[in-house]
Amino acid sequence: MAALCLAASPRVLADRPVKQFREVKVIAIAPLPGFEVPPLQIPLNVQSAQADDMAQLHGQAVTGLLEANFQGVSLTQSQGNPWQANLIFHGYTLSPLLGSPSGISVYFDGVRQNEPFAETMNWESIPDFAVRDVELVPGSNPLYGLNTLAGALLVTSKSGFTDPGGTVDVSGGSWGRIQADASFGAHGRTGAIFVGAANDYERGWREYSPSRVQQAFVRGDWRPDENTSLMLGYTGTAGRLSGTQSLPLEWIDTPKVGFTWPDHFRNRLNAFTAQATHELGADWAVQANGYLRLSRSSSFNSNTNDFAAYDPAADGPLGYVVDGTYDPSSVGQFWYAGVSPAYDPANPQATINNVPASNVLGQVRTRGYGFSLQAVDSAALAGHDNQLTVGVSLDAGASDFTQFAQPAYFPLDPARRGEAIGLAPFVLDPLTNAGATNRSIGVYAMDVFALTPAVHLSAGGRYNLSRLAVTDRSGSEPDINGRQRFHRFNPSLGVTWNPSPAFGLYANYDEGMRTPTPIEFECADPAAPCALPNDFTGDPPLKPVVVRTLSGGLRGSTADGRLRWNVSPYLSRASNDILTVFTGGSSQGYFANVQGTRRRGVDLGLGGERGRLEWQANLSLVRATYDASFETVSGANSSADSEGVIRVRRGDRLPGVPERLLNLSGEYRLTSRWSFGANLRAYSGQFVVGDENNADRHGALPGYGVVSLDLHYRPSRALAFFASVDNLFDRRYVNGGLLSTNVFDTPSRLIDTTGSGTPTLFVAPGAPRSFLLGVSYAFGGAAADDD
Numbered sequence: 001m002a003a004l005c006l007a008a009s010p011r012v013l014a015d016r017p018v019k020q021f022r023e024v025k026v027i028a029i030a031p032l033p034g035f036e037v038p039p040l041q042i043p044l045n046v047q048s049a050q051a052d053d054m055a056q057l058h059g060q061a062v063t064g065l066l067e068a069n070f071q072g073v074s075l076t077q078s079q080g081n082p083w084q085a086n087l088i089f090h091g092y093t094l095s096p097l098l099g100s101p102s103g104i105s106v107y108f109d110g111v112r113q114n115e116p117f118a119e120t121m122n123w124e125s126i127p128d129f130a131v132r133d134v135e136l137v138p139g140s141n142p143l144y145g146l147n148t149l150a151g152a153l154l155v156t157s158k159s160g161f162t163d164p165g166g167t168v169d170v171s172g173g174s175w176g177r178i179q180a181d182a183s184f185g186a187h188g189r190t191g192a193i194f195v196g197a198a199n200d201y202e203r204g205w206r207e208y209s210p211s212r213v214q215q216a217f218v219r220g221d222w223r224p225d226e227n228t229s230l231m232l233g234y235t236g237t238a239g240r241l242s243g244t245q246s247l248p249l250e251w252i253d254t255p256k257v258g259f260t261w262p263d264h265f266r267n268r269l270n271a272f273t274a275q276a277t278h279e280l281g282a283d284w285a286v287q288a289n290g291y292l293r294l295s296r297s298s299s300f301n302s303n304t305n306d307f308a309a310y311d312p313a314a315d316g317p318l319g320y321v322v323d324g325t326y327d328p329s330s331v332g333q334f335w336y337a338g339v340s341p342a343y344d345p346a347n348p349q350a351t352i353n354n355v356p357a358s359n360v361l362g363q364v365r366t367r368g369y370g371f372s373l374q375a376v377d378s379a380a381l382a383g384h385d386n387q388l389t390v391g392v393s394l395d396a397g398a399s400d401f402t403q404f405a406q407p408a409y410f411p412l413d414p415a416r417r418g419e420a421i422g423l424a425p426f427v428l429d430p431l432t433n434a435g436a437t438n439r440s441i442g443v444y445a446m447d448v449f450a451l452t453p454a455v456h457l458s459a460g461g462r463y464n465l466s467r468l469a470v471t472d473r474s475g476s477e478p479d480i481n482g483r484q485r486f487h488r489f490n491p492s493l494g495v496t497w498n499p500s501p502a503f504g505l506y507a508n509y510d511e512g513m514r515t516p517t518p519i520e521f522e523c524a525d526p527a528a529p530c531a532l533p534n535d536f537t538g539d540p541p542l543k544p545v546v547v548r549t550l551s552g553g554l555r556g557s558t559a560d561g562r563l564r565w566n567v568s569p570y571l572s573r574a575s576n577d578i579l580t581v582f583t584g585g586s587s588q589g590y591f592a593n594v595q596g597t598r599r600r601g602v603d604l605g606l607g608g609e610r611g612r613l614e615w616q617a618n619l620s621l622v623r624a625t626y627d628a629s630f631e632t633v634s635g636a637n638s639s640a641d642s643e644g645v646i647r648v649r650r651g652d653r654l655p656g657v658p659e660r661l662l663n664l665s666g667e668y669r670l671t672s673r674w675s676f677g678a679n680l681r682a683y684s685g686q687f688v689v690g691d692e693n694n695a696d697r698h699g700a701l702p703g704y705g706v707v708s709l710d711l712h713y714r715p716s717r718a719l720a721f722f723a724s725v726d727n728l729f730d731r732r733y734v735n736g737g738l739l740s741t742n743v744f745d746t747p748s749r750l751i752d753t754t755g756s757g758t759p760t761l762f763v764a765p766g767a768p769r770s771f772l773l774g775v776s777y778a779f780g781g782a783a784a785d786d787d
């Protein structure tokens with residue numbers, strides 16, 4: 001169970017058994033290691049966990065760990081796939097899906113993991129078995145570069161020095177899940193190596209949603225002398241992830257069914273990292289890293305065509321097919337560019353626009369690269385303890401984006417309901433063939449100064465210069481060619497006061513910035529919406545998002561460290577926040593700036609140990625609202641006018657953010673060999689995408705709670721058995737949604753051949769009760785460490 005690490009002093013933490021907690025002496029507060037500060041000197045509610053905490057979760061551990069143990073965190077799974085979770089922290093989102101606005105930065109061994117093309121996060125790119133430490137730094141801390149609006153997630157890998165020995169972990173459970181991973185670390189006097197591999201498969205709890213993830217990790221370390229260390233690392237991952245989208249509310253009695261299918265993603269990554277540290281005497285040290293990330297993502301999406309502009313009197317009956325024979329005379333389906341022309345066999349695009357469905361094949365190939373150089377001075381200043389870091393970084397990416405479309409139909413066959421069956425090969429001329437390059441240069445500095453032994457001041461900032469360019473590679477869409485340049489200095493200022501090792505106060509102010517991604521840059525015209533995440537058009541420029549965050553808090557513990565607590569309020573205001581506006585359906589829309597949004601809340605934490613029981617309780621309150629009034633399009637919203645426009649008022653709540661999050665967890669050591677754990681996660685209701693004015697007839701989604709249990713048995717220091725159950729009471733719930741049009745609104749849930757569908761609420765059903773059983777074997781140093 002993760003500790004409330006900042007609520008206790010390092011001395012207290014050191015007294016805990018190593019099996020449950022490792023001593024937390026310092027916390028890194030910069031992307032590169034080296035600038036590390038004692039927790040009580042950091043003016044933020046930094047949360048951290050170690051490998052032992054994740055070992056209790058067995059699979060999808062990074063997102064699972066954050067949701068189960070960290071304050072202010074929730075997950076939604078709109079795709080019905082555990083590897084494609086949307087992470088929400090303090091009202092900001094991090095998602096693997098193109099078109100989702102991102103507000104959280106992720107670093108693995110000092111290397112940025114957000115994909116350059118759209119700032120998305122593929123969670124399988126971080127092998128769980130290789131993770132040693134996880135830190136969640138809240139706020140818009142500028143040291144972590146662009147896109148750090150709500151915070152930064154810092155992940156550090158294991159090495160042969162820190163984790164010698166080997167482990168083998170095998171488990172299986174509900175929905176055909178089979179997981180296996182193995183890792184081994186070893187070291188000599190100056191060198192070390194850590195290697196591991198994993199394979200995870202499940203067929204999915206919903207129809208047509210199997211997934212397989214394969215991961216490999218290699219890290220080599222060399223310490224030629226006590227002042228120098230070098231590291232080389234490689235991460236390789238391959239994932240085939242399938243999902244079946246949200247369901248109409250009227251179908252919630254059958255949550256396992258798919259809406260349209262197939263929908264799947266294939267992600268591949270080969271990442272290479274080099275890192276070096278050298279101490280220059282007693283006070284100065286320099287750190288550097290460089291990286292190359294080669295990623296390739298392909299997606300196959302089945303879509304219903306956009307009915308927003310359909311006029312039966314003017315356009316004629318809807319076209320549909322029973323036996324696969326295409327009727328070229330049908331008119332009335334819309335998808336790509338408004339009203340379709342009559343079918344012309346010489347023009348395949350017309351075919352796409354005149355059928356009830358379309359399949360879209362998208363491919364993104366990205367080469368990301370960069371380096372960082374950092375210097376740290378720990379010499380005293382005017383007789384006071386002081387730490388200063390200065391650094392420079394470059395993060396760049398070059399992406400190729402292509403997209404192809406295929407006309408499709410939905411069969412009038414209940415056995416194949418929702419399957420988008422292609423009528424012809426994919427159109428050879430891509431809808432989009434574009435290249436995108438982005439480059440961000442940052443220069444940063446931060447100083448932590450001990451005004452007195454109890455009071456520490458921190459001050460610094462970062463200057464960012466970012467360039468973005470999009471180029472048409474088809475030769476037929478010159479309007480998408482464009483370049484933008486953004487620059488800004490973002491400051492940071494904080495103070496801590498610790499009158500005793502068991503009590504402290506802090507306050508902090510940060511500013512951060514997010515620049516538009518290539519997909520947002522080229523899909524910002526309301527008159528020419530994109531089939532998200534699809535084609536580009538030449539659009540008006542978007543403004544960068546600037547976030548100002550004010551936070552503070554109190555933290556403390558009892559003298560013996562058996563009880564720890566924290567109270568951590570915050571206020572975050574975003575100027576020119578970027579909003580995704582969906583037009584006729586759930587797959588077509590554009591991006592637009594809104595004048596402002598606001599997130600304000602508080603994280604409350606209480607935890608401790610009593611005898612054999614270890615427990616914690618976290619309550620987070622967050623109110624995420626629009627800070628200005630504006631109009632936007634949401635045709636499926638019942639409060640929309642005849643043009644599909646809704647009016648959002650200042651104070652209306654942002655979609656997808658529950659106002660209250662409760663997390664209760666505990667672990668009881670029955671004997672030296674048996675332990676039992678329990679976790680309750682509860683969330684209040686939330687509004688859905690498309691209901692930005694909070695006025696749709698469906699109202700907010702209901703809140704829900706989920707209980708999980710786990711049992712561990714260790715007959716020897718090398719062998720362990722484990723079992724877990726999630727959603728113990730098999731609670732039916734939904735954890736997200738959007739407003740859209742259901743074209744399968746007939747009693748048999750087949751395509752509606754007489755109308756344009758029914759506007760309704762679509763919801764993402766939560767997973768039912770599931771079980772997992774497994775065994776873990778440790779040998780060498782790993783078995784000794786676990787003793």
